[in-house]
Amino acid sequence: KAGVTQTPRYLIKTRGQQVTLSCSPISGHRSVSWYQQTPGQGLQFLFEYFSETQRNKGNFPGRFSGRQFSNSRSEMNVSTLELGDSALYLCASSPRQESGNTIYFGEGSWLTVV
Amino acid sequence: AQSVTQLGSHVSVSEGALVLLRCNYSSSVPPYLFWYVQYPNQGLQLLLKYTSAATLVKGINGFEAEFKKSETSFHLTKPSAHMSDAAEYFCAVTDKGGATNKLIFGTGTLLAVQP
Numbered sequence: 001k002a003g004v005t006q007t008p009r010y011l012i013k014t015r016g017q018q019v020t021l022s023c024s025p026i027s028g029h030r031s032v033s034w035y036q037q038t039p040g041q042g043l044q045f046l047f048e049y050f051s052e053t054q055r056n057k058g059n060f061p062g063r064f065s066g067r068q069f070s071n072s073r074s075e076m077n078v079s080t081l082e083l084g085d086s087a088l089y090l091c092a093s094s095p096r097q098e099s100g101n102t103i104y105f106g107e108g109s110w111l112t113v114v
Numbered sequence: 115a116q117s118v119t120q121l122g123s124h125v126s127v128s129e130g131a132l133v134l135l136r137c138n139y140s141s142s143v144p145p146y147l148f149w150y151v152q153y154p155n156q157g158l159q160l161l162l163k164y165t166s167a168a169t170l171v172k173g174i175n176g177f178e179a180e181f182k183k184s185e186t187s188f189h190l191t192k193p194s195a196h197m198s199d200a201a202e203y204f205c206a207v208t209d210k211g212g213a214t215n216k217l218i219f220g221t222g223t224l225l226a227v228q229p
Contacts, residue, residue: 004157031215043204043219056216090157092215099212100146100165105158 002027004093004106012112018079021109025072025093031101032074034066037088037108046089049074050097078111086113116141118207120220128228133177133192135223137205140186147188148206148217149179158204164188166210175199200227 005024013019025032033056034046048056049068066076072093078085088108094101121136139145146165150158162173169181179190190203202224206217 033215033217035217035219042221043206043217045216045218048214048216056214058216092158092217094215097213097215099208099210099214100163101215102160102163103148103215103217104160105150107157 004091004104006089006091006106006109008109009107010110010112012114013081014114015081015083017081018077019081019111020075020077021089021091021111023074023076023091023093023106025074025091026104029093029095029104030072031094031097032068032072033092033094033103034074034076035090035092036060037090038084038086043090046076048097055097081113083113085111087111116145116207116209116218118147118205118218118220120203120205120223122223123221124224124226126226126228127195129197130194133190133195133199133225135190135203135205135225137179137188137190137220138186139188139207141207141209143210144181144183145207145210147179147181148208149173149177149188149190150204150206150219151175152202152204152222154201161190161203195225195227197227197229200225 033048045058068074117140149161205220
């Protein structure tokens with residue numbers, strides 16, 4: 001069974017640009033969530049999607065957005081990139097939207113903003 | 115708000131020695147608790163989770179953790195460290211009974227294993 005797949009794995013963007021990251025959850029998983037990992041702030045929750053609806057959102061500015069498609073695949077977008085957006089972005093999937101589920105993480109997308 | 119505290123950002127042990135990584139949670143209501151491991155340039159891998167069944171939870175790679183309500187702790191242990199255990203370990207928490215998979219992570223503990 002394939003794991004959580006994230007693309008691209010590495011990318012470099014310039015300040016002011018926008019970026020879209022993609023996530024394919026484990027087959028059959030309907031809940032997808034996103035996290036940002038930086039050396040200074042650690043692992044922080046961005047948002048959570050279930051059945052194409054955002055169910056939960058972390059404390060990030062509106063430049064960070066996401067969506068989920070009918071096949072449970074998800075994308076997140078960051079507009080007007082800032083240097084501080086450089087981070088590892090992790091996608092996670094789970095069968096249901098229910099605390100206590102086992103949550104599976106992808107390898108992440110490394111974003112560098114220059 | 116729910117939180118977890120990991121004492122010790124860096125822990126160094128000798129190969130074959132006991133590994134003890136500490137995690138304390140803040141909630142007065144016992145939450146669900148998780149330990150994840152992250153190897154360099156990789157995502158997070160679940161080691162084990164506590165969901166209010168047995169208080170001693172066994173995970174992968176020989177790790178286990180014991181939930182202690184009186185101490186609000188969920189420390190991770192392994193009797194004998196291997197070189198391959200060198201990685202960063204994260205404790206995480208989520209509220210019990212919620213319709214959410216949102217995890218709140220600790221700041222992580224980097225484990226070094228000396229030969």
